[in-house]
Amino acid sequence: MVVHTRFAPSPTGRLHLGHAWSALQAHDFARANGGAFTLRIEDIDGTRSRPEHVEAILRDLEWLGLGWDGEVTFQSRRLALYEAALDDLRARGLLYPCFCTRADIAASLTAPHGPEGPLYPGTCRGLDAPDLSKPHCWRLDVAKALASLGDPELLWHDAFAGQVRADPASAGDVVLARKDAPASYHLAVTVDDAAQGVTHVVRGVDLFAATHVHRLLQALLGLPTPEYRHHPLLLGPDGTRLAKRHGAPSLEAMRLAGEDGRALAERLRNGQLPVGIAAAQA
Numbered sequence: 001m002v003v004h005t006r007f008a009p010s011p012t013g014r015l016h017l018g019h020a021w022s023a024l025q026a027h028d029f030a031r032a033n034g035g036a037f038t039l040r041i042e043d044i045d046g047t048r049s050r051p052e053h054v055e056a057i058l059r060d061l062e063w064l065g066l067g068w069d070g071e072v073t074f075q076s077r078r079l080a081l082y083e084a085a086l087d088d089l090r091a092r093g094l095l096y097p098c099f100c101t102r103a104d105i106a107a108s109l110t111a112p113h114g115p116e117g118p119l120y121p122g123t124c125r126g127l128d129a130p131d132l133s134k135p136h137c138w139r140l141d142v143a144k145a146l147a148s149l150g151d152p153e154l155l156w157h158d159a160f161a162g163q164v165r166a167d168p169a170s171a172g173d174v175v176l177a178r179k180d181a182p183a184s185y186h187l188a189v190t191v192d193d194a195a196q197g198v199t200h201v202v203r204g205v206d207l208f209a210a211t212h213v214h215r216l217l218q219a220l221l222g223l224p225t226p227e228y229r230h231h232p233l234l235l236g237p238d239g240t241r242l243a244k245r246h247g248a249p250s251l252e253a254m255r256l257a258g259e260d261g262r263a264l265a266e267r268l269r270n271g272q273l274p275v276g277i278a279a280a281q282a
Helices: 016-030 051-064 079-091 102-107 140-146 185-195 210-220 251-256 263-270
Strands: 004-009 036-041 095-098 139-140 155-157 162-167 174-176 200-204 227-229
Touching: 004 016, 004 200, 016 036, 016 051, 016 200, 016 227, 016 251, 036 051, 051 251, 051 263, 079 095, 079 139, 079 174, 079 185, 079 210, 095 174, 102 210, 140 210, 155 210, 174 185, 185 210, 251 263
Parallel strands: 004 036, 155 227, 200 227
Antiparallel strands: 095 139, 139 174, 155 162
């Protein structure tokens, strides 16, 4: 099997050290195994994606010395693939429109909690005559989806956690098409990884829980299941993961300040992290 990994940032802000850490692991794993490394821009969030962020991503990766194979791909140019998957699931009665807001869900006293907070309580599941002229998203009826497969044992393998039994019900009825975007992260990334022949998904352990949903979608859509490598995250001085919204220092700022990107990449490979930055335990 030819190894194929990918790095798939969203152009909603500048890259930071956490992105560099993840990109290096995906890039180096592919290169160490004589495989391919793909760059995919996940830009279907039309309200937050910016062309200037795309340009900065390309410059930052080149600054780090990371080269990718083939052309850069953009999710915004792959919408027909997502719509085909949604049409398939709708035709099988596995999707339903949802008109609830986040505030509605948070206010529901019946909403159970999962790894990422309140789960959708199923308010719109089974509506007799939904008015599709109103803003709505499309949710996957997870219980019905599992039943349609005969309630199978869904497994995947992670390089750090070993064999994992998927529990997609733990995420509730997830959104597959958003009110403000043609596809959710769950749907788009699952379809893209299969369509692009990704054999090893290298990403942060913060996305481990999402793989429960992705494994179900793979089974529903007849897609292959890649190997997973959910790596530990980099943590800031406050002990939380580096993130754009927390003001993590950008690679662009380091680059414009004259730092040597290739030297930085080599230090990260050797576990030599900047002062105040730590790698979480696996």
